[in-house]
Amino acid sequence: xxxxxxxxxxxxxxxxxxxxxxxxxxxxxxxDLSLEIPAGRIxxxxxxxxxxxxxxxxxxxxxxxxxEGTCTTLGTPSGQLxxxxxxxxxxxxxxxxCLEWMTVRQHLDFNASFYPRxxxxxxxxxxxxxxxxxxxKIVQLSPGDRQKVGILLGVCHRPxxxxxxxxxxxxxxxxxxxLLDFLLELLRDDGCTVVISSHILNDVEKIVDWIVAxxxxxIVEDSAFDVLxxxxxEWTLTSTNGALPTTFNEPFVINHQGxxxxxxxxxxxxxxxxxxxxxxxxxxxxxxRPLNLDEMFxxxxxxxxxxx
Amino acid sequence: MPPLLSVDHHNxxxxxxxxxxxxxxxxxTGLLASGAELPSTRALSAELTLNPMTVSKAYxxxxxxxxxxxxxxxxxxVSERPAAARQTAKLDPLRRHLTGAAHLARxxxxxxxxxxxxxxxxLDS
Numbered sequence: 001x002x003x004x005x006x007x008x009x010x011x012x013x014x015x016x017x018x019x020x021x022x023x024x025x026x027x028x029x030x031x032d033l034s035l036e037i038p039a040g041r042i043x044x045x046x047x048x049x050x051x052x053x054x055x056x057x058x059x060x061x062x063x064x065x066x067x068e069g070t071c072t073t074l075g076t077p078s079g080q081l082x083x084x085x086x087x088x089x090x091x092x093x094x095x096x097x098c099l100e101w102m103t104v105r106q107h108l109d110f111n112a113s114f115y116p117r118x119x120x121x122x123x124x125x126x127x128x129x130x131x132x133x134x135x136x137k138i139v140q141l142s143p144g145d146r147q148k149v150g151i152l153l154g155v156c157h158r159p160x161x162x163x164x165x166x167x168x169x170x171x172x173x174x175x176x177x178x179l180l181d182f183l184l185e186l187l188r189d190d191g192c193t194v195v196i197s198s199h200i201l202n203d204v205e206k207i208v209d210w211i212v213a214x215x216x217x218x219i220v221e222d223s224a225f226d227v228l229x230x231x232x233x234e235w236t237l238t239s240t241n242g243a244l245p246t247t248f249n250e251p252f253v254i255n256h257q258g259x260x261x262x263x264x265x266x267x268x269x270x271x272x273x274x275x276x277x278x279x280x281x282x283x284x285x286x287x288x289r290p291l292n293l294d295e296m297f298x299x300x301x302x303x304x305x306x307x308x
Numbered sequence: 309m310p311p312l313l314s315v316d317h318h319n320x321x322x323x324x325x326x327x328x329x330x331x332x333x334x335x336x337t338g339l340l341a342s343g344a345e346l347p348s349t350r351a352l353s354a355e356l357t358l359n360p361m362t363v364s365k366a367y368x369x370x371x372x373x374x375x376x377x378x379x380x381x382x383x384x385x386v387s388e389r390p391a392a393a394r395q396t397a398k399l400d401p402l403r404r405h406l407t408g409a410a411h412l413a414r415x416x417x418x419x420x421x422x423x424x425x426x427x428x429x430x431l432d433s
Contacts, residue, residue: 042359181357188350188360206317209361226322226365233320238415285411290320 012075013038014161014193015060020069022055022217029055031217032069037195037210039160042187044204044225044293045197047214047301053197054094056214057163060195061091074161087115090159090192094166096150098138104149105134108156115157123156129178130171144170151179155186162186164196168203176200180207205293213300220303231270232291232299237263237284244282254299266291266299311340313356323358327366329401332375335386336397346376346384 015037022030030052037043047053058064059071062081071078074085081089099107112118127134130148138149147170154162162183168176184207186192195212198204211228213221221228237244239261248256252269263284267274279286291299313330315323334340346352349367353360367384370376377387389397413423 040361042361184353184357184359188353202318207359209359226324229320229322230325285414287408287411292318292320295320 014074015195016070016072017056017059017066018070018072020056020059020066020071022052022059022064023067029217030059030066033217033219034069035212035219035222037193039193040187040191041210042183042194042208043196043210043212044208045195045212045214046201046204046221046297047197050216051214051301052217053214054165055217057091057093057165057195057197061089061163087117087157088160090154090157090162092150092154092162092164092167094169096146096153098146098149098153100139101137103135103137104132104141104152107138107149108134108152111153112156118157122158123152126152126155126182129182130175142170144172144175147171148175155182158186158190158192160190160192162192162194164194164198166198167196168198168200176203183207201293201297211300213303215301215303221300227270228296228300229290231268232296233267233269233275234289234291234295235263235265235267235275235278236287236289237265237279237282238287239263239282239284241283244284248282250278268299311346313352315356315358315362323362324365324369327358327363328370331366331370332397333401335375336394336401340386342386342388344386345379346386348384 013036015035017033017035020030020033021028033052033056035056045053045056055064059066059078060073062073062078065079073081074088076082076085099110102110108123112120112123126132130151132145132148132152136145138146141149147167151164151167154164154167168179171179180203183194183196187194194207196204196208205225208225211221211223211225212219237258242261244258244260244263248265252267252274254266254268256263256265258264275286275288278284311331311334313327315326317323331340331346340346346367347355349360349363352358353363356363367376371378371384374387374389374393376384379385409423409427413420418426
């Protein structure tokens, strides 16, 4: 195991879910879900709409109590989060509720009064970077500006655990880049743990080191991002004998299109010589190309967990 | 002056690997000399706005492979490497680039002699 030059942070995992099931009437949003996120990780929480991402984040923040199972946030059962934990928790919701009648400045000052670690210098820099006008009333803000306020309220107190649910869907690329830079800064300076749920996969893949993917309320992936990058690939096959099979039985072939002379495969395998052996078996030349997160997403989020 | 590295986050190649390959290339081309100091994980990840895990993993593996070493237990420096290792370090990136060209030459039915002649032309230009 290579030695790294960052110190090992020996703390309890800031977020642990054990056998969490969440039902809303007849609908089961999360099924027997278990997840442990250690400190200092930036996790991309991915999934189709309705997969359960917002439910998971709401349970983590204590906004929702699980129907079954337990959630421990910052070392405390999520249903019992109190001041010591809440001042270290940052939450940026998809549709955050604000006090509409306040100006941005008033709302920031109001929130700051609850948090001993509110960082006025960080606040000033984020206001400038996100291009927020503090004098405007919340009720007058566009959806994009509301998201910016939500972000300000979620990060300025330097949380240890930051949960973001679609925090930047209405922001332009320039502002999004600046936000991502701030998230990295929080990680670098404070060892903050970040869980970000976003469909802007281009942004997600710039900062995360871990991927958790949900499909219909179940975790279908819980892996290091670079391991996924090294496992998924597109293989372009050119037959040397014009006789490629119509189906490939190897379990790592996820999908394939083509004919007897050439084929395009999407594969998932961590074996470094899988392509070379495949080329020999099927009498073909292989060119391999890694997949980016946009390309991996449909393959990740449509995996069915194997039930034994 | 931290090494100028450029990570493409969207090409599917893990960022740590891109950093490793670029540092190795800079060493092989002499841009990073033996004994040259590298910035700390924190400094480099701040400079390049990268997840510190990425830099940490790259540095750790380069140290494990003997490409980098620690001076006085703290600073990371470029190792002095034997001639054979330096030669391999030059040929590896070139081999990677030429693999696709070799594949294409075979597909186009261009003979090795023709392909080498072409490569020689390009080297001389």
